[in-house]
Amino acid sequence: xxxxxNINGEAVSEDVEARxxxxxxxxxxxxxxxxxxxxxxxxxxxxxxxxxxEPVKSCTTLAAMASGHDIxxxxxxxxxxxxxxxxxxxxxxxxxxxxFCTPGMMLTARALLNNNPNPSEEVIxxxxxxxxxxxxxxxxxxxxIQWAAEHGTPVSVGN
Amino acid sequence: xxxxxxxxxxxxxxxxQAIALRAKLGDEARFIAGGHSLLPMMKLRLANPEHLIxxxxxxxxxxxxxxxxxxxxxxxxxHRDLLDSELLYQHFPIFRDAEKLIADPVVRxxxxxxxxxxxxxxxxxxSAVCATLGATCVIKSETGERVVDMKExxxxxxxxxxxxxxxxxxxxxxxxxxxxxxxxxxxxRAGDWAVVSSGASxxxxxxxxxxxxxxxxxxxxxxxxxxxxxxxxxxxxxSEELYTQAGELAAASCSPQTDNRGTEAYKRHxxxxxxxxxxxxxxxxxxxxxx
Ligand SMILES: Cc1cc2nc3c(=O)[nH]c(=O)nc-3n(C[C@H](O)[C@H](O)[C@H](O)COP(=O)(O)OP(=O)(O)OC[C@H]3O[C@@H](n4cnc5c(N)ncnc54)[C@H](O)[C@@H]3O)c2cc1C
Ligand code: FES
Ligand code: FES
Numbered sequence: 001x002x003x004x005x006n007i008n009g010e011a012v013s014e015d016v017e018a019r020x021x022x023x024x025x026x027x028x029x030x031x032x033x034x035x036x037x038x039x040x041x042x043x044x045x046x047x048x049x050x051x052x053x054e055p056v057k058s059c060t061t062l063a064a065m066a067s068g069h070d071i072x073x074x075x076x077x078x079x080x081x082x083x084x085x086x087x088x089x090x091x092x093x094x095x096x097x098x099x100f101c102t103p104g105m106m107l108t109a110r111a112l113l114n115n116n117p118n119p120s121e122e123v124i125x126x127x128x129x130x131x132x133x134x135x136x137x138x139x140x141x142x143x144x145i146q147w148a149a150e151h152g153t154p155v156s157v158g159n
Numbered sequence: 160x161x162x163x164x165x166x167x168x169x170x171x172x173x174x175x176q177a178i179a180l181r182a183k184l185g186d187e188a189r190f191i192a193g194g195h196s197l198l199p200m201m202k203l204r205l206a207n208p209e210h211l212i213x214x215x216x217x218x219x220x221x222x223x224x225x226x227x228x229x230x231x232x233x234x235x236x237x238h239r240d241l242l243d244s245e246l247l248y249q250h251f252p253i254f255r256d257a258e259k260l261i262a263d264p265v266v267r268x269x270x271x272x273x274x275x276x277x278x279x280x281x282x283x284x285x286s287a288v289c290a291t292l293g294a295t296c297v298i299k300s301e302t303g304e305r306v307v308d309m310k311e312x313x314x315x316x317x318x319x320x321x322x323x324x325x326x327x328x329x330x331x332x333x334x335x336x337x338x339x340x341x342x343x344x345x346x347x348r349a350g351d352w353a354v355v356s357s358g359a360s361x362x363x364x365x366x367x368x369x370x371x372x373x374x375x376x377x378x379x380x381x382x383x384x385x386x387x388x389x390x391x392x393x394x395x396x397x398s399e400e401l402y403t404q405a406g407e408l409a410a411a412s413c414s415p416q417t418d419n420r421g422t423e424a425y426k427r428h429x430x431x432x433x434x435x436x437x438x439x440x441x442x443x444x445x446x447x448x449x450x
Pocket of ligand 3: 095096097098099100101102132133134135136
């Protein structure tokens with residue numbers, strides 16, 4: 001079947017099997033491998049992308065269901081070589097070690113900051129509670145998001 | 160890699176069209192709402208529908224409103240909408256208690272109340288919430304609609320009153336000024352399913368509980384409303400002894416099993432303690448002592 005969607009502001013149209021999951025569509029058909037694929041059971045959150053601005057686990061969404069919608073992947077955070085404050089924050093505050101959880105963490109952070117530019121630590125921890133990091137112990141991720149809240153405005157697509 | 164078996168996909172354009180399609184395709188077809196129960200089951204081949212009818216475009220199923228002495232919730236309302244709704248919170252704080260602990264914020268962006276009730280997973284939380292509140296469900300078919308109470312709706316694990324050619328469209332909950340409700344849940348970690356949950360709703364006249372219901376999740380079949388506890392509570396004066404009696408009865412009325420979330424004994428202990436807490440809080444709320 002034909003699916004059509006906007007990914008990071010670019011129209012994408014592909015013929016896929018109806019059973020294609022959004023995560024595989026993005027990685028294998030579109031070739032954007034920044035979106036990671038981990039547990040495959042909607043638990044780890046590394047596959048999170050934004051659908052119409054809301055974080056969604058793409059391993060538990062059909063590409064067909066996303067057809068007609070606006071998708072933001074981690075590649076969409078940087079525009080014309082300018083990093084999103086969330087990306088800067090992860091660099092400044094050591095928000096990643098192996099980087100496996102990072103794309104999902106950064107997109108959830110972006111969506112959170114779009115809705116609430118000044119979240120408390122508690123609100124940040126709640127927002128990322130559906131995502132697992134095996135390296136950082138979360139504290140540096142929380143600090144990275146706080147850094148982003150304090151610095152600058154986002155440049156990413158969809159803002 | 161887990162991928163569902165092949166199927167045909169179609170997007171519904173209206174409730175009527177979706178039901179007509181479902182009626183035509185019969186038990187080979189399923190509606191897909193948030194997909195956060197159905198897709199995992201399809202990945203594991205626990206469900207193998209040949210057709211999926213996507214109902215995410217049906218704007219007419221997304222609402223939470225007050226009408227005719229009831230709160231009416233469209234079947235496609237997502238967990239996040241239920242969590243955020245001030246209207247729902249004012250009338251039934253049990254929803255916010257439960258929703259804070261259902262899955263995680265990202266899953267809550269997709270999962271729906273209709274999907275939750277129709278999935279009827281034994282560990283699912285909203286069936287107990289709706290049952291204790293005395294909710295009714297509107298089930299539509301090509302020939303009309305019927306309204307059933309939660310007892311009739313929730314047949315058992317993974318089974319509901321919704322037939323092959325039918326759709327759950329709305330959940331209705333009667334409002335009353337003298338009510339209070341609360342939900343308590345213990346989970347192993349953030350975002351996990353319940354080890355045990357207990358919900359309570361009470362209606363009060365002064366210190367007297369004129370009517371009260373308790374429902375449990377994750378402790379076996381048919382616990383979404385415990386008749387024995389409702390009988391015990393009716394007409395009694397609210398007290399710590401009563402909450403303990405109700406808790407003990409709740410713990411004795413369920414059939415938890417030892418698994419990796421805990422032993423049977425631990426789960427019975429939780430059923431007892433969480434019922435005490437949810438009742439205590441529901442009564443306090445009914446009496447305006449706690450928001
Ligand atoms: C990681 C994770 C953790 C979770 N934790 C919890 C938890 O703690 N507590 C909890 O209660 N739930 C939990 N859930 C389940 C979550 O709430 C699901 O979203 C919900 O059970 C199903 O809703 P859905 O909209 O995704 O339904 P779907 O998966 O789309 O559908 C489920 C079933 O209902 C049918 N259906 C859907 N809508 C209708 C309708 N309107 N009429 C007729 N049939 C319909 C479908 O055909 C399907 O058979 C969890 C899920 C995940 C992935
Ligand atoms: S791969 Fe989607 S949540 Fe883990
Ligand atoms: S940085 Fe390694 S999992 Fe988070």
